[in-house]
Structure formats: C-alpha cells, structure tokens
Amino acid sequence: MKKLFLTLALSLAIFASNAQVKTPQSSPLSKVEQVVGLTSVTIEYSRPSIKGRIVYGDLVPYGKNWRTGANANSTVTFSDAVTINGKELKAGKYALFTTPKADSWDIIFYSDTNNWGLPESWDESKVALRASVKPETLSKSVETFTIELANISNDGATLDLLWERTRVSLPFSVPTQTLAMASIEKALAGPSMGDYFSSAQYYYQSDKDLNKALLWINNAISMTPAGKDTPFWYLRLKSLIQAKLGDKKGAIETAKYSLEGAQKAGNADYEKMNKDSIAEWSKK
Template structure:
C-alpha cells in the first residue's frame, strides 16, 4: 500500500510540473544586437504597451527617473569605448535609465545592472554618464515601447526610444578607425610571442613536427620583451622539445634557465618539474 502511495505521489508531482500554465507576458522581452563599425552593441529590454493610456506625463511621470521599459533593468552593452552625445563612455554593460520631461530627456547610463526597475537607493556615483536630448513628436502613434539602433555608419549611429507619439534620439560614435588600425598593425606585425608559444605547445602535445615546434618556441623566446626575463614556461617547453628530439644536453641547459626563472618567481611546481627533468636527462 505504501509503495502505491509513493508511486501516486510521484505521478502527481510530474503532472503538476508538466501542467504549468503558460501565458504571454504583458510586457514581452526583446533584444537588439547590432554591429556598428567594429563595435558590438546589445540591448535587452521589455516592451510595455500603451493600451489606450496617456504615457508621458501620466503613466510615465515627467521629471522622475524611469526604468525605460518594464520589468528588470533595460541594459545596453558596448564592446568598445564609445562617445554618446560627444561624451566618453567606457565599454561595458549599463542599465539604461531616463528622466522624461516635456521639453527634454536625461539619458542615464548606470553601472549597476542588477535591479528590478529602478534601484531602491539611487547612487549618483554609479552614473557613468548622463546626457540631455530633445524629444520629438511622431506623426503616427507607437503602441509598444521600442528601442532601435538606426542611421548606422562605420563610425556612428543613433539610439532611438519611441513610444506613443514621442521619439528620443541619442547619437553616438564608435572608434572604428582606431580599432581597424590596431587590427591592421597587429596583423602586419606578424604572430606574437604568445602565438608562437601556443603553436609550439600544440605540436609538442600532439606529436607534430618537433623541428617546427622548436623553431616556433625559439621565435617565442626571441620575441619576449627585452626588458624582462624570458618566461620560464617558454623555456620549460623548449627543454621538453629538445629532449624529445634527442638533444638532452641542450635540454638540460634550457631547463636550468627555466629553473632559475621559476625560483625567482616563486613557482614551486615549475621548480620541481625542472629539477626532475634535469635529473632524468643527466642519467
């Protein structure tokens, strides 16, 4: 009898889990993803609808901070540093708050994005940027609150907030030329020390061409900053490749250099590995 009761309880539990009622959200979630030049921008927000109500000055009071949507924070993120209305804004993720007024709007980028709507306690220190723009009147009413990225070019765009008969446009610029030049210079300069090290490590670990691996790790060593010691993990890899190629004398010399670096940096693991390898290769 007890077994039957347990089985029935499990069946009922499964029924209630599977029978959860699903209904549409009053303010459905939306996402905007856009690449502007070389900058990735993402906006996550919820879209309330007017439903015959007067929005600005009533549902959304003038002169008070607004969550700029519904439900959790409306957030906007930038993969690069940008300028909004000509003012600097560091790359990162922000809550997007606004202060609507009849003749102007404050647009606020707030560093704390973990609030449900407005923060319980507003902290002005968390305001990364505040800019003021002029609202415009639309010829046609917008039923659901909408955020778009429009007027896109390689270097700029406009963040648009529209609802009812009001649209607010926030111009921004992105550092496309700067990012492109960095990419060009890095590519034309050739692989970095880290790139050569990674390639050599892969070939060593997968039993690839060890002569190529040795050439690459030598390039990694030679490209290391001249004002700093060669990374001891670079030298450790070189010694392992040399040993695998049968050059135990060279491997010991390189391992001793790696050992010196490990001791200097206080890395006990590399210190032990190098000592063990030197002892093994010296037999």
C-alpha cells in the first residue's frame, strides 16, 4: 500500500509539473504591420469584445483617459518621424491612450510603453503628442475593438479606432518625398567610399576577381576627403590585394603607408600586422 501511495504521488507530481492548460484569451492579441509610403508602421494591441455591454459612456467612461484596448499598452511604432495635425511625432514606439468624449476624442501618444493599462501615475511630460478628432457614427456595430490603418497613400494614412458604433480616424503624414529624394540623390551620386571598400574586401576574402578588388579599393582611397588621412585599414586591404596579385613591391610600399597611419592612430594590432607582412614580403 505504501509503495502504491508513493507511485501515485510521484505520478501526480510529474503530471502537475508538465501540465500546461491553454484557453483562449478574452481579449486576444493582434499585430498590424503596414508600410505607408516608405515608413513602416506597427500596431500591437489586445482586442476586447462588447459581449452585450454598453461601451462608450459606461464600460469606457466619457472624459477619462482610456487604455484604448485591453491588457498591456496598445502601442504604435513609426520607423520615421510623422506629422499629425501639423505637429511632428518623432520616430519610435508609443503607447496609445485616448480620452473619449461624446463630441470629440483626444488621441495621446505616450512615450512610456511599459504599463499594464494606464500608468499608475500619469506624467504629462511623457505625452509626445496629443491630437483632437471628432468621432463618426457607424451604420453597423463593431463587436470587437479594432485598430487599423486606412486611406493609405504615398504620403500618409489614417489611424482608425472602431468599436461599437463609433469610429475615430486620425490622419497622419509620412516623409515619403524627403526619403525618396535622399535615396535618389544617393543612388545618382554613385557608390560611396564605404561601398567600394566593402566590395573590395568581399572579393579579396572570397578569392574572386582581384583586379576588380584592386580597382574598387583604389576608388575608395581616391575618395578620401581633402585634408584627411586615408584610413589605414583601407591601405592594409590594398596591400593584401597587391600581394595576392604578386606585386610584392607595391604591397610593401602600401603597407608602409598603412603602418604609418596605424602608428599615428595608436593601433597596435594593425601596426603588428603591417610589420609582419612587410617582413614576409621582403624575403627573396
């Protein structure tokens, strides 16, 4: 009997340690990802349902800050600064709070996103932006709270909140023209100094066309700004490419310039590598 009792107790303990009960969340988590123009917008929030209740004016009182969803903070993340009601909202992640009223809503972007619902102590200095919008009455009731991005164009969209028979729509604009022009200008200007260096380094390390690698590292070196020293690691790469191509004399000459730059910068690692290479390439 004692042995049977111990076996039963052990079995129950194992069952208890392994048991994981899974049930549906009453307010399931949702994630919305959308590119607006060239700006990425991500929304994460939990979605409560009406379930026969009266929402606005009861479950969600008028005139008080609302968590705008359920559970942890509903958040909105912008990859670039956006403009709302003529005000700039910097790129970043924000908690989304609202103050519903019968004739207008305040939409609040709050910099502290680590709250379960509303902050225990509201800090007005953490309000990154506050915007007022008028609510719209829907013809049909929306059972489950919804946040969506609508009216998407190259230059903006609307952040829409829908629940019960109310929709609140907040327009925002994105800096598509600024980003696009910067991208075009960069592309038309051609590869950068770093682009040439990275390409040459890849070709050298991958044993690809070393003549191309030499051309690219020379292009990179030629783009050294006036009055600035050529980066000694650029010169180090050129010397390695020259040596691999069989030009030991040229490699030694370039390595000496790299050594001089490394000594000037106090970089002992590159100083040693250059000295070792010069000694190796000087052997007949």
